[in-house]
Amino acid sequence: MSMLTKQHILTKMMKITCNFSTSFFSYKPFSSSSLLSFKPSHTFSPSSSINNHTLPSFSTSATNGSTCTLTWDHVFHVSQSEVGVEEHDPCSYLQGYFHKVQLCNRGSDKQSEFLPFVIEGNVVGFIHNRFVEHLRSFNDVFVFPKDGGPFGHCVSLHPLLKTAEERTSSLGYVIEHLGEEHIPGIRNELYPVKSSFDKPVFFSLERAAAPYFGIKAYGVHMNGYVEIDGQKHLWIAKRSHTKSTYPGMLDHLVAGGLPHGIDCQENVVKECEEEAGIPRSISIRANAVGAVSYMDIDGDRYKRDVLFCYDLKLPESFVPKNEDGEVESFKLIPVKQVAEIIRKTQFFKPNCAIVIIDFLFRHGYISPENYGYLDLLRSLRIGDCS
Amino acid sequence: MSMLTKQHILTKMMKITCNFSTSFFSYKPFSSSSLLSFKPSHTFSPSSSINNHTLPSFSTSATNGSTCTLTWDHVFHVSQSEVGVEEHDPCSYLQGYFHKVQLCNRGSDKQSEFLPFVIEGNVVGFIHNRFVEHLRSFNDVFVFPKDGGPFGHCVSLHPLLKTAEERTSSLGYVIEHLGEEHIPGIRNELYPVKSSFDKPVFFSLERAAAPYFGIKAYGVHMNGYVEIDGQKHLWIAKRSHTKSTYPGMLDHLVAGGLPHGIDCQENVVKECEEEAGIPRSISIRANAVGAVSYMDIDGDRYKRDVLFCYDLKLPESFVPKNEDGEVESFKLIPVKQVAEIIRKTQFFKPNCAIVIIDFLFRHGYISPENYGYLDLLRSLRIGDCS
Incomplete structure (x- = not known):
């Protein structure tokens, strides 16, 4: 029960700190920020201008693709949008992240x-x-x-x-x-x-x-990143519209549940091959870097997941290629822009957001000067991480 | 009380899993492993042959230097020693780390x-x-x-x-x-x-x-590392024999308590200058990467510490220089050897061992295939990390 009490307190705290809108409707108008100078075809750039009215309307509980119209243009729009004054405020900067953690930790009051x-x-x-x-x-x-x-x-x-x-x-x-x-x-x-x-x-x-x-369920989630001129970029996948869960949403380069009889490292190698066409010679270098956990009650369903996190630094020349039809396309996005997408939208499959927040912590994109640093850090393992 | 219950359970678990000796007396005889090819004067190499009889006799509770005779040769000896069969065993490999966490989390049964x-x-x-x-x-x-x-x-x-x-x-x-x-x-x-x-x-x-x-006490601990031919090395400090606490023991490149009125990043920059002669132009690049916490009861003393962890990747050419007399000398040691020193000895100031174990997790030196991975990961924040 102590774990549940802890979860309850944190959830309550998050509800308090997240009482303003952090949805994708809250971001600011299109900015004129220039694109990265590095722009091969798979990098992240808008193919056409967009406005708020074309924003996708899916919810995080979507289980079919009927209302999901997210495009890379929407994603680009948000990540490049101007940051409002309140978002520079160290007292409120982390609230968008707290909200994403909360989306994976619903219903703690329903435990009984x-x-x-x-x-x-x-x-x-x-x-x-x-x-x-x-x-x-x-x-x-x-x-x-x-x-x-x-x-x-x-x-x-x-x-x-x-x-x-x-x-x-x-x-x-x-x-x-x-x-x-x-x-x-x-x-x-x-x-x-x-x-x-x-x-x-x-x-x-x-x-x-x-x-x-x-049941406790274990998975492996891998952040595939590239360093270009000292700036880290994450390879982000967009899930196929035919996926039964979270169709069309943003995802890690590679992620998968851990089935019976296979260890984490071997599963990473297998998923790398299937989901992103990463050969074993590269994927074997993926580093285990920790774990996150959450407890989510949604109706009759009680998810108690532990995700082992991996980082794989990829060569600049590598371009992922999905082999199993589960990914629509990939984009290479500067980590700072990925952070803004996580903060401001619900475009990512919820548990991927948690793993990316963990990445942001480990790679120095979140600092203790922001109010709630330690609370957010702890919240990444609210669930029974055992 | 839930935090204390959690601590009690983990401590009990650690006692169970750590029932074989992990002290510096348990390591194996000197090996013929060759030194790294990269060997400027400050890198890590033995200046003379040593044997077990010259091992230091300090304990982790030492508060004066009278019995402390640790030398870099002792450190080198351990890190280069052969690994016994039981230490390759994924069922027991992490026990040396559990023991170091336990050294920072004593006396949970004395809370009353x-x-x-x-x-x-x-x-x-x-x-x-x-x-x-x-x-x-x-x-x-x-x-x-x-x-x-x-x-x-x-x-x-x-x-x-x-x-x-x-x-x-x-x-x-x-x-x-x-x-x-x-x-x-x-x-x-x-x-x-x-x-x-x-x-x-x-x-x-x-x-x-x-x-x-x-009282809750906060500090900043910085891992200063260098990448040489793709292999990470940590700069390790040896504390001065005149220090009132943990004289002569191994330490981070830079660490310090967080006094009133200074933020973490600024404190890192200040300590970098004082403890290792790292100029602001370099230290400003130190990344906040998370935090560890512990609760240690020793007699009338109750430590409730939270340490903000920082990583700083240093240029290969940089050589630290202590400015405040608190460090005797520095050595650049391959991370894999630092890991062995942590596992097999109590040469490190205890809370530095925890911060380095956190580094080992984040940089892929500890993998989920080892028994106790998640338990060890959680144990790095047994204390009230708020």
Whole structure:
């Protein structure tokens, strides 16, 4: 509970400090700032003039592309826009970042609506009261002790399911029967279920079901950057409009969930190849640089994610090429402009914003002279980072 | 209390994982590893052969130099020593780091021996029961409510002391009268007293007294590094034998407490000049890269420190020069060797070890494939990092 109390306090603090609009509608008119002198075809420049009326209308909870019309021109427009006086103010400068952290840490006040999911005395997840009702008929898979020892009322697995294989198979059967109606986006990819990263795996569960069982989910997110004349630039991806989650939004160069049976470094190498066409000879140089975590409650879904962060310094000559159809296009954007996009808009897939804020901290783009520096730093690991 | 519970759990975990010796006596015999090819006079090389019998005998709690005989040869010996099989094991590799974090986070089980020090409804410190007895006779400065509202039995300032100036002056009087007997190392340097970094300053207190009042203390620690043929090297300082604290031990290139009335960046620039002769034209490029925190109880002293971490990439040609007599000498050491020194010895001033472990995380020298990665990462901010 101490972790949740901490989360509650931070969320409350963020609500207080974020009470002015940080949406993409708050930015200032187009500026005449000149473009970078370095401009190969993949770098970041407007192909036409735009105005506020063409701004995209998606929300962060978008799960289809119907209303999503974000273009690189919108992105460019924001990143180049003039900075208002209040945004130079060290007392308010970080508020746009706090807001993005908050978008990944919703619903901490709803924690009491969930029951712990307990395996062999370990809490491995949290299941919403409503979702528990869907599980009651599977009485050879689940049990629902009213007094589960230190955990009180909880959900557990039937004691006859003793091995990881039996549990994985039984849960697979449940997921299949609940189907898309209750668990949309089933992708036949298994996540390991464990109480924390270094602990034994109790069984494996369909990735799309993880938030319905409140399972800890681990991922790797990689910032691919290039240094040009001493200025760092980030390669930013724009997600395909056909993606089932966050279509058309901005993303890292490379990111992916950590499936069962593959380690972080190997997963980075694999995703580098698939998502950005980065050969192993380069991707093997990606550096593990820490982790961020968040806890997000959205209806019956409880995300408890830990993202291992990687940095990869790429050669200036490298141009990414998506191999799996999940990325529409890439742009190389100066880090200072990426920072402004994060601060002022919700163009980025929310958890990517957190990983980029972590990058901004580590690379000196956020300084202690700004009010809330330590609070923002801590907020990047509000979730159970274990 | 949630912060303390978290600390207690982590400390317990660290005790469990650190039950083999990680002291400097555990390293392996001298190896024949060749030196770096890059060897100007200030780089890291042995001036004579040494053996175990010449190892230094200081402890981390040393406050005078009488038994401290650490030389660069000792340091070199350890960093070049062969790595035993168990140290390649990803299950145990991080234990030497956990131990160093633990050295900065002692005594969490002694928290109940301290009373909260409360100003205007804010806990600004913690004072040991024994030390409280020294304060009782100053009854025009302190009050000792038995029921201080939500804080229970606590220490506070006399209600007639209303302004920061009055409080600073009265506390100064108390410190002066308690003198070196009760507060050794008085240095006439004032620290701001506040509940967290961005909060208002209630008054200022002699730096040496901060741990006796359990005041939050802030500092800046800077890793000065050089990249040679793609390999990072850290400039390491050896503290003067005349320093009152941790004489002769290894230290960062630049570090210092944050006195009242100066911001972090300006303090880094000032300390760069004084401690390493780094001109402002270079030091202004130091990047804020995050923060670490710890809570250390040692007798009547309760340290609650937050260290703002900075990285400064230095030109290969730069050689530091101490200007204030606090550093005996500097060496440029490959980061991989610094990591081994941290893991295997207690040669570093303990809080510098934590800041360097943070550097190792951010620069990719520690990977998630090692057991305890996330636990170690979190442990770098066990203390109240606010």
